Amino acid sequence: MSIIITVSNQKGGVGKTTTSAAICAGFADRGAKVLGIDLDPQGNLGFCMGLEGVNGSTILDALQGKLKLQQVVRRLGKVDILPSDISLSATGLEKLEPGKRETALKEALSPMMDYYDYIVIDTPPALNLLTINAYVVSDFLIIPMTTDILSLVGLSQLRETIDSVKRSLNSNLKVLGILLNKFEKGTALSRDVEEMTEDLAKQISTKVFKTKIRQGVAIAEAPAHGEDIFTYNKYSPAVKDYSRFIDEIAEEIEENVRVSEVVG
Numbered sequence: 001m002s003i004i005i006t007v008s009n010q011k012g013g014v015g016k017t018t019t020s021a022a023i024c025a026g027f028a029d030r031g032a033k034v035l036g037i038d039l040d041p042q043g044n045l046g047f048c049m050g051l052e053g054v055n056g057s058t059i060l061d062a063l064q065g066k067l068k069l070q071q072v073v074r075r076l077g078k079v080d081i082l083p084s085d086i087s088l089s090a091t092g093l094e095k096l097e098p099g100k101r102e103t104a105l106k107e108a109l110s111p112m113m114d115y116y117d118y119i120v121i122d123t124p125p126a127l128n129l130l131t132i133n134a135y136v137v138s139d140f141l142i143i144p145m146t147t148d149i150l151s152l153v154g155l156s157q158l159r160e161t162i163d164s165v166k167r168s169l170n171s172n173l174k175v176l177g178i179l180l181n182k183f184e185k186g187t188a189l190s191r192d193v194e195e196m197t198e199d200l201a202k203q204i205s206t207k208v209f210k211t212k213i214r215q216g217v218a219i220a221e222a223p224a225h226g227e228d229i230f231t232y233n234k235y236s237p238a239v240k241d242y243s244r245f246i247d248e249i250a251e252e253i254e255e256n257v258r259v260s261e262v263v264g
């Protein structure tokens with residue numbers, strides 16, 4: 001079975017797409033077969049992975065059952081991508097009956113659940129039906145946050161959404177952790193933010209990842225060069241942070257999967 005990871009935060013600009021792309025490339029570099037799914041109508045994940053223009057079918061066609069997933073997948077150098085574009089802002093999913101509208105993605109993915117080692121889902125800056133579809137099909141959630149206090153706001157809404165999905169549609173969902181991004185160590189503000197984030201993490205029964213991601217121009221530049229961050233500049237300190245982060249989550253996911261195999 002594929003392990004499915006969703007990267008989510010209803011605030012924009014915190015590094016969801018950057019982190020999704022890094023996880024895709026990082027796991028592929030470590031030998032895994034990876035599918036990246038873009039559930040954001042802004043369509044940035046494809047761009048970050050080097051996809052030049054969508055021109056054709058998108059994830060929406062699969063969600064609406066018009067095409068099979070295999071017909072929408074684009075094979076890039078390292079990973080496969082299910083791209084999106086602005087048409088995903090009107091999915092029509094809300095017209096489906098309750099129970100179906102939240103599970104459209106799960107339904108669409110089911111034929112390919114054994115093919116990939118990892119499926120990584122990038123989500124829009126919202127808690128809407130698309131986000132819920134991602135949570136329903138996921139094993140793990142990763143929540144990136146930036147160190148400006150505002151990105152910590154709205155966590156109670158996030159918690160409610162996670163709890164309601166866990167209660168009704170996916171009891172298996174686990175929040176793997178909160179990732180502090182654009183984080184400068186050693187400042188008074190960063191210490192305050194880290195403490196606050198640890199408190200927030202407890203409220204959603206998770207923790208803050210040990211690895212924090214520094215700000216680095218290479219991270220922002222890589223997409224414009226059509227390259228993932230590790231190919232673009234593996235010597236950038238921020239890119240090295242992401243590499244450590246991939247190692248951290250790989251280890252934890254392995255541990256979690258082992259435990260659930262023993263229990264299950």
Ligand SMILES: Nc1ncnc2c1ncn2[C@@H]1O[C@H](COP(=O)(O)OP(=O)(O)O)[C@@H](O)[C@H]1O
Nearest residue numbers: 012013014015016017018182214215216219220
């Ligand atoms: N650690 C970082 N250092 C420098 N720039 C970053 C970093 N993380 C993200 N960015 C940049 O910040 C912007 C927002 O990141 P993005 O991943 O698109 O956020 P989101 O998907 O949450 O909206 C992008 O331009 C991205 O390149």
Ligand SMILES: [Mg+2]
Nearest residue numbers: 016017040044
């Ligand atoms: Mg994004």
